[in-house]
Amino acid sequence: MTIQVWSKRLALVLAAASTLIGGSIAQAQSSDSQAIHGGDITVGIHNQVPWGYRNADGSVSGVGPDMIRAVLGQVGVKKINFVVVDFDALIPSLLSKRIDAVASGLAITPTRCKQVIFSNPDLAIGDALLVKKGNPLNIHSYADVAKNPAIRFGGGRGSSAVEHAIAAGIPKDRILLLKDVESSVGAILAGRIDADTESASTVISTLKDPNVGNRLERATPFTGLVKNGQQVANYAAIAFRTEDSKLRDLYNAGLAKMKDDGSIKKVFEKYGFGETEMAPTDVTAKAVCGADYR
Structure with missing residues (x-):
């Protein structure tokens, strides 16, 4: 050119x-x-x-x-x-x-x-959580997960969302690492985990599938990893x-x-x-x- x-x-x-x-x-x-x-x-x-x-x-x-x-x-x-x-x-x-x-x-x-x-x-694409309809465990932050060892937590292997969750105080040994979002959805529906961390865009796209959106929801409001007074996000x-x-x-x-x-x-x-x-x-x-x- x-x-x-x-x-x-x-x-x-x-x-x-x-x-x-x-x-x-x-x-x-x-x-x-x-x-x-x-x-x-x-x-x-x-x-x-x-x-x-x-x-x-x-x-x-x-x-x-x-x-x-x-x-x-x-x-x-x-x-x-x-x-x-x-x-x-x-x-x-x-x-x-x-x-x-x-x-x-x-x-x-x-x-x-x-x-x-x-x-x-x-x-600003930050982290978001997939939970069961009604958010039965009332999860609205990584801090909620960190302070409650009864919450079973999952996320994508190697994802930045999992890295953020760990940095926010969730112990590594309490996070079930999953292959992809389809595996995460399956884990929640099967009762293996209570919440799954993904990017907000992934959660939004995933919930557009009626087979998922009828059974799961996005935890709102949600506070992820906070640095210098702002939630970490990709811009x-x-x-x-x-x-x-x-x-x-x-x-x-x-x-x-x-x-x-x-x-x-x-x-x-x-x-x-x-x-x-x-x-x-x-x-x-x-x-x-x-x-x-x-």
Whole structure:
């Protein structure tokens, strides 16, 4: 992909965008971005619900695709091409310019901050618990489990949720490690465990299955591992190449507008996310990336 300047048409659209999204993006009227050519952009997804996936009819759904459409659609990007890429190939595909952005639930991490640039986060994906309907043992935190040895607890082998549970004070020898979420669901239904820890997104997706949702529920409210006064979470965001910082800034302005007017909630609700999963406004990509923010 060779470097191209923005078309005259897109430049006019970007000029108008300062009115549509706000004066904060007025400086984005010209860009060194290679991402958009005449109003088109190519976005990578990894074909997983609820992040970014292709439906049976060929259409694309997911939190990431819907956010890209909602934000960039405001500034005249008419055509968004979605490409399915293996998860571990998303960043390499971005860096090699096969795609222009990643919109598939990619979490901001220190390692990734050294490779790409991120928009501000939209979702904060923390831990959640699966319990039997009615939450009979009244479990609402890792602390509840830690102080009650009668609670039988499980989680995915090697998962960050289990690591968080241990860090929060649940002894390792009280945690039944399971192969996958299907095994965890089976263990709860069979009475082998009373609660299973997973990421919030996994719990939400799992409960959409009526065979599970009719018998299990998410423990709410729930307090997971707390550090520095905040619950530990993965912050999902859109990733761009480092040279596309003006495009990233344009996206951030649109994201801020959606947060301000509340329209972002409609996107989240469509995929089962609520207030609990909304990233706090004071958590920015700069704050998460620290010295590696660009």
